[in-house]
Amino acid sequence: MRARGVSKTYRLGEVEVHALRGIDLELEDGEFVVILGASGSGKSTLLNILGGLDTPTHGEVRYRDHLLSGADDRALTRYRREHVGFVFQFFNLLPSLTALENVELVTEIAQNALSPREVLERVGLGDRLRHFPSQLSGGEQQRVAIARALAKRPDVLFCDEPTGSLDYPTGKRVLEVLEQANRELGTLVVVITHNAAIAQMASRVVRLSSGSIAEVRLNPHRASSEAISW
């Protein structure tokens, strides 16, 4: 995945906001990338553009043969459908479907999907398949959401503050699942977070500041999710 000279400008009422200013970034398959930055640094905007939810004002974004910059809704939907998984800060599961069914909902539209049951077992929810979201804890719901994202075997998994609404032990459990997916499925994982501790797990850390890349740091000694704490 390659971003070249990506800028994003919003109009907020009378004011022009430069959320991103000339970002150049290349992400390789199998990486675990953590994007750090303060509020308003542009990290969410970058994630949205890389994830095909938004298009840049200037610059070019490519994923394999997909040109994302300037693409229309149909093309972006196809990109997300075929290649991308998302994990949200809030889980947004369908309350009317069980854990298993929430995952099945996604595998039904995917080609080459994993077995929903297996993915849920992998995230440690093998015994909660028939529970509805309202019967699951926050951490369990987040893991269903991750399973839902992983089940279609995405090439890229984007996570926006995946531990943001979880308590410490649950947050750690979720990170373990992300790590496992990166390791076992070779998924490119991109996490944006305030939480600098998570950066220890990354193979690469990107720090954003005022819409520009302030620092890119390779991390040759990745810590396991068990080893980190915050």
Added chain:
Amino acid sequence: MVSRLHRALIRDLWHLRGQVIATALVVTVGIGAFVTMVSTYQSLARARTDYYATYRFADIFASLKRAPDSLTASLRLIPGVAAVQTRVVEDVTLSVPGLAEPATGRLISLPGAVAGAERVNRLHLTAGRYPSPRSDEEIVASQTFARANALSLGSRIGAVLNGRWKVLRIVGLALSPEYVYEVGPGMVVPDNKRFGVLWMNAEGLATAFSMKGAFNDVSLSLARGASSNDVIDALDRLLAPYGGFRAYGRADQPSNRFLTDELGEIEVNATYIPAIFLAVAVFLVYTLLARFIAIQRSQIALLKAFGYSDRRIGLHYLEFALLIVGLGMLAGLALGGYFGAALIGVYQRYFHFPILRYRLSPSLFGFALAIALGAALGGSLTAVWRAVRLPPAEAMRPEPPRSFRAGVLDRVGLMRRLDTVTKAILRNIARRPWRATLSILGISAAVATVVVGRFMFDAVNALMAVHFNAAEREDITVTFNEALSRGAVTSLGELPGVLRVEPFRAMPALLRAGHREKRVSVLALPPSGTLRQLIDARGRRIDVPPKGLVLTRKLAHLLAVDAGDHLTVEQLDGRRREFTATVVRLSDEPIGMNGYMDADALAGLLGEDAPISGAVLQVDTRREPELFASLKRTPAVAAVSIRSATLETIRDIMNRSFILMTIVMTAFGIVLVAGVVYNSVRIALSERGNELASLRVLGFTRVEVGQLLLGEQVLLTLVAIPAGCALGALLCRLLVPAFDRELFRLPFTLTGATFGFASLVTLGSAAAAGCIVAERIARLDLIAVLKARE
């Protein structure tokens, strides 16, 4: 601060304008239908009361063979009688310029040459003048008849008066309270081209019909508090020696009877149609407000934290409901006023009043306001109560996640076979069964409305098919002005183009069974006849039995007799014999109400030589013009009725009035479906927006997300359509008794085309409403769902 809250209210209404409009529209239709019907009813009823009072519409009516004018004094002395008007009334064949076929004219004598000389049933002269005192050719014509035939002052009409050809000249046009609805004898619908009332000088008319110093018709008005039945009895006693037919009151006076039936029908429509719409409006207000309050939980908490009282907060949301309903009500009043005036315009074509002004009474405004207020309160109280009861701390937290549990469908294993989207849809329905039920009821009501709107078409078509294909199959009916011998059949057969002649005798008779009695015609038919037939409920021919009486089912019902019972038949013409007859069976012709007997059997009972009073003819249509020309000048012919003209008139009326009804009811149905579906989908979108957006993020296409959003309504609509067809059929079934009249009976018939039409209209408007909301899927904020819950 209060004004702040109000400003927030306006902003919220604007923000939710789609749902506000949809809900308000349903209220508009409900109030609109109510105002239309009630104002039309009031306007017609008022016009009738005024007309009858101003022009002294009589209370009692009687006709007789012939009585001397000297009897008038005795009539005046009947206790309870205020005014008496004796007249000569004769039906004659007319030759109207521009009309190929003969028309029937009812000649009525005028007691004086100036307006107001009539003691009852005064004329309302709309043009010209009364005939001059000595003239025997000047007439006042019914304005309706003149207009239909493009006749004006000075126009001449040919008439056969007692066997003599006479040219009459129109010098005045008038309306009469006796003929608000101007139908000829035996007609179901007014045919103003072929039937008209003509008034002429008493002297001229009496001379022509050898009635000098005599009369054959009486109308009288009652003194205040007099008993109608006592006067009728006294009148009958006095007229009996003079060949008096039974006297009757206003209730049986044909024109008034029609008007009363029509008013009754409007009254029925004024209740159930608005009720359906207002019930749905209550439901829509409730769902809209409940969702709105759910979204505003945190705002409610904030207001409470600031110290707003429960009452103030409750009032705020109540105002929200009141504004929506108020908006709908105002539009409904306007719509009702518009449609009411339009409907009065339609009625003006059939009911002829000197003044028929459309009135919207102030009390109706009050009534509409009360109904709207009721709907607003009914829809909002529970939801508002819930908002008020919310403790501030709980209200601060976001709405708790909707909890689902495995339902019956899961337990029986049905769910396993379904795809995930269907499961989600079914569980959403099962979680809020009452909401789904109300949605189904709302949409069903709409389907039913459309079905009811087409019912009249189906029923009248079926009625015509049965009656004119099975019961009255003749091309032309000829009525003589007096009973003739059977030899007349031969003469009729010799007229040009006549292929077949079947004589009949229509004997005016009083049928009595116990204390019940009814004045009808006993029709004596030849057993071999095939043009005029008796039919059963399925339209199959019944043979005229050699002995005994067949009664129209409605007549049997009114007399409370059934096959096998006996009744007394009192002849009201000729020798006034009386005999007892057995009801052999009942017949089911949908138009008219008669007793039927074998012609020879009746002649035997009366000891007569089987005279005939008319004949039904089958004719060669190519020679009709010749035939009409000779019938116009045949002295013995009093009236000619032509089947094709009757059919044309009925079709014309159907096309003019029923189409309006169909269009209006269909439009109402569309509003109802669209209102229910639009609001349901908007609420679903509001509740599930985040879930749906997150699916979009995961690569679901707009169409796939649309299926999830709309699937529920599609399913509910598909359930509601057959339910609505059934409900519509039930409503029509309930309406049928309102059309079970002496003059005609509408069958309970609905065609597949009607159900298909209602289904298509419903599907179409549901799809349109759904698509308008689905358009918003494109605007779902995909980025926001990554961040926030609301």
